Amino acid sequence: MNQEVIAALKTLLSALGGVLLAAAVPVVPYAAVCTLMVLADAVTAWRLGRRAASATGVRRAAKLQSARVGVLFGTLGRVYCLLLLARAVQSVILAPDVRFDLVRAIAAAVCLWQALSMLENEASCRGARWARIARRWLIDKTERHTGIPLDELKDD
Numbered sequence: 001m002n003q004e005v006i007a008a009l010k011t012l013l014s015a016l017g018g019v020l021l022a023a024a025v026p027v028v029p030y031a032a033v034c035t036l037m038v039l040a041d042a043v044t045a046w047r048l049g050r051r052a053a054s055a056t057g058v059r060r061a062a063k064l065q066s067a068r069v070g071v072l073f074g075t076l077g078r079v080y081c082l083l084l085l086a087r088a089v090q091s092v093i094l095a096p097d098v099r100f101d102l103v104r105a106i107a108a109a110v111c112l113w114q115a116l117s118m119l120e121n122e123a124s125c126r127g128a129r130w131a132r133i134a135r136r137w138l139i140d141k142t143e144r145h146t147g148i149p150l151d152e153l154k155d156d
Helices: 002-056 066-093 102-123 129-135 142-146
Strands: none
Touching: 002 066, 002 102, 066 102, 102 129
8 A cells, every 4th residue: 555655646746847857858959058148247246346346445345245246046946936926827827829939039038138137247446437327327236245335335
């Protein structure tokens, strides 16, 4: 009797795994591109931390911290869940004749979000002309990476 329950449980879990895999496989290329964008954003944030540390002397900002790695994994998890949810909405709720690819639109939005964040990271704590122009419309993230108010970093 015990073997039958275990066999039934294995069959049920295998079927559930197959359903999840069937839903996840079409999302993998989009998730890969989004992963590359999130990792590139993390690299630019690390570079900003190094620039801010050399400008202010705060060495803490230049180090890779486990809390920031945790934020990176949290962002990736949210992106993956969002892509899977978009795939579920597209396959279950939207009519088959709808030509709008929701997963592609979500992946494009994530890539745009990460690209803007990379541009903000690269424009922060730089004196180049393009960076000054970009900071008019983007957020300067130097204060967040160093913990020092921007007013103290500006030249008098």
